[in-house]
Amino acid sequence: MASPWWLDDSFAAVMAAVAVYSLGRLLAARAWSRPTHPDVDLAHVLMGTAMVGMLVSGLDPVPHGVWEVAFTVLALWFVWRCYRFVADHGVEGQDEDHVHHLSHYLTHLVMACSMLYMYLASPSPSPRAGGSMAMGAATGVAADFVGLPLLFLVVLFASGVWELDGIERFSPRAVSLAVSIVGAPGVGPTGPVATRSGSSAAVPRAPDQGGPYASRWLAPRLEAGCHVAMCVTMGFMLVLML
Amino acid sequence: MIRVGTAMADSSAAPAEPDPPPSRTGPVWARPDRRRTLQLVLATLWLLDGVLQMQAYFFTRAFGTQMITMSAEGNPSVIARSILWSGRTIGHHPVEINALFAFVQVAIGLGVAWRRSTRAALAVSVAWSLGVWWVGEGFGGVLSGAADPINGAPGAVILYALVAVLLWPVDRPGPRPAFVAARAVGPAVAKALWSVLWGSLALFALLGANRSARGLHDLIIGQVDGEPGWVVWIDRTASDLVDHHGLGYSVLLAVLLVVVAVGVFLPPAWANAAVLLAMVVGSLFWVVGQDFGELFTNGATDVNSGPLLVLLAAAYWSRPVPRPTSTPAGAAPTLAGA
Numbered sequence: 001m002a003s004p005w006w007l008d009d010s011f012a013a014v015m016a017a018v019a020v021y022s023l024g025r026l027l028a029a030r031a032w033s034r035p036t037h038p039d040v041d042l043a044h045v046l047m048g049t050a051m052v053g054m055l056v057s058g059l060d061p062v063p064h065g066v067w068e069v070a071f072t073v074l075a076l077w078f079v080w081r082c083y084r085f086v087a088d089h090g091v092e093g094q095d096e097d098h099v100h101h102l103s104h105y106l107t108h109l110v111m112a113c114s115m116l117y118m119y120l121a122s123p124s125p126s127p128r129a130g131g132s133m134a135m136g137a138a139t140g141v142a143a144d145f146v147g148l149p150l151l152f153l154v155v156l157f158a159s160g161v162w163e164l165d166g167i168e169r170f171s172p173r174a175v176s177l178a179v180s181i182v183g184a185p186g187v188g189p190t191g192p193v194a195t196r197s198g199s200s201a202a203v204p205r206a207p208d209q210g211g212p213y214a215s216r217w218l219a220p221r222l223e224a225g226c227h228v229a230m231c232v233t234m235g236f237m238l239v240l241m242l
Numbered sequence: 243m244i245r246v247g248t249a250m251a252d253s254s255a256a257p258a259e260p261d262p263p264p265s266r267t268g269p270v271w272a273r274p275d276r277r278r279t280l281q282l283v284l285a286t287l288w289l290l291d292g293v294l295q296m297q298a299y300f301f302t303r304a305f306g307t308q309m310i311t312m313s314a315e316g317n318p319s320v321i322a323r324s325i326l327w328s329g330r331t332i333g334h335h336p337v338e339i340n341a342l343f344a345f346v347q348v349a350i351g352l353g354v355a356w357r358r359s360t361r362a363a364l365a366v367s368v369a370w371s372l373g374v375w376w377v378g379e380g381f382g383g384v385l386s387g388a389a390d391p392i393n394g395a396p397g398a399v400i401l402y403a404l405v406a407v408l409l410w411p412v413d414r415p416g417p418r419p420a421f422v423a424a425r426a427v428g429p430a431v432a433k434a435l436w437s438v439l440w441g442s443l444a445l446f447a448l449l450g451a452n453r454s455a456r457g458l459h460d461l462i463i464g465q466v467d468g469e470p471g472w473v474v475w476i477d478r479t480a481s482d483l484v485d486h487h488g489l490g491y492s493v494l495l496a497v498l499l500v501v502v503a504v505g506v507f508l509p510p511a512w513a514n515a516a517v518l519l520a521m522v523v524g525s526l527f528w529v530v531g532q533d534f535g536e537l538f539t540n541g542a543t544d545v546n547s548g549p550l551l552v553l554l555a556a557a558y559w560s561r562p563v564p565r566p567t568s569t570p571a572g573a574a575p576t577l578a579g580a
């Protein structure tokens with residue numbers, strides 16, 4: 001039993017758009033010297049391309065086995081990023097961009113692991129008539145580990161939902177307000193700073209809006225939108241493997 | 243909104259949560275408070291439901307002609323006829339109608355998550371839930387006498403509507419209540435809704451086959467088809483435990499559910515104990531009676547009632563209320579919640 005071809009193709013089209021956009025984003029950030037996370041953008045390019053190949057088997061651009069290696073490396077990279085983040089900023093700290101937290105890297109670690117799981121647990125992809133989705137339910141030993149994709153699924157959807165909730169913090173008005181608050185006396189980039197008497201300044205906190213740095217961040221709302229689209233699509237594919 | 247310094251004066255009020263900084267043109271983004279966090283959990287569940295609806299089985303005729311029509315069994319004829327009509331209609335156009343179902347649920351999830359559309363999405367979710375409760379779940383077996391709280395009665399989807407109402411993003415005037423569920427409807431209504439829900443679950447636990455010696459055993463073991471080995475093991479262990487003692491366990495369960503139902507009227511510490519018990523019971527239902535919503539069988543349209551009961555209980559968790567302290571005259575105003 002297979003899902004309708006147009007559903008797979010629609011998700012594939014969205015993923016192709018995300019991959020192309022992320023590639024363009026990498027180039028644009030370099031050309032215009034705008035801050036971004038190149039590793040995250042690269043991950044979006046790889047995952048988007050791979051998912052297009054999974055959803056429409058005829059469009060997989062690389063031979064079988066290459067993606068497994070790529071996503072293993074990517075997962076290890078994000079493990080390293082998480083470790084560096086905790087070492088530098090602590091578990092509850094913020095990145096240098098004053099926007100992202102540890103969850104940013106953890107989520108991408110889960111995404112890389114999800115991709116790896118989908119490749120390792122699904123039966124070998126075989127082209128079907130009409131080029132429809134090459135994925136299927138987990139088989140063999142993997143079928144007893146369905147708790148793992150469910151965990152991935154919950155993390156991905158929660159991440160997508162939280163990202164969408166926070167998308168308004170990047171609106172021009174929110175960012176300009178954050179810039180003005182950060183400019184006020186006694187206020188640091190992420191909130192009130194301690195005064196000499198030990199109490200914090202009674203000025204409203206600029207909540208995670210990143211201040212001037214976020215105003216230079218390259219198209220943050222589009223980046224968030226891509227992340228949401230990727231979480232939903234990956235979730236769809238994981239559901240089919242439960 | 244800024245509320246000046248009175249939030250702590252009433253002992254029933256909770257400590258204030260920080261508000262977003264004021265703006266000349268309206269509120270700006272702020273970290274999610276407790277209610278917003280619960281709304282986002284609700285959005286996550288809607289999103290999951292929407293994607294579950296995209297599984298291959300639901301694009302087939304069988305979804306309408308078998309799954310939907312099955313919920314007509316035992317219902318009064320006027321209701322059964324409407325369910326059968328819906329099932330046949332879905333069976334005739336399974337792809338188009340199921341795509342609509344999936345789209346609506348994904349849209350509700352994303353709509354609740356996006357702050358500009360939260361209210362509209364919650365309103366749609368209430369209407370959608372009531373419709374699905376009727377057509378898709380046959381009112382959860384409430385009218386047919388087949389309702390059993392362990393396997394999801396009175397229906398997960400009606401709990402979505404209840405949670406949406408309780409998490410509605412408005413606040414009644416006056417001091418902020420100690421628990422989130424009371425912010426929109428007030429403590430008295432929120433507690434009444436809680437008692438009706440959990441009291442009805444207690445009643446369902448003692449209805450029909452649930453009183454028989456093997457009813458509980460048969461219920462648990464009857465749903466192992468298609469489950470992975472470790473879920474089957476859980477079911478077999480649990481069903482062996484309750485075998486031939488169904489009545490005793492049903493009475494015990496009903497007593498626990500009554501304790502939960504009346505617990506919210508007790509002082510905050512005891513009310514929280516009742517809420518914690520509700521979370522444990524909801525989790526137990528989900529694992530043992532509902533097999534994790536049967537998510538692993540490729541035939542689930544939602545996560546079933548367990549996670550919704552836990553989410554609902556979280557909305558009734560009272561924050562510890564600090565002792566009222568006298569505020570010195572001329573003290574700086576505090577930022578209280580919107």
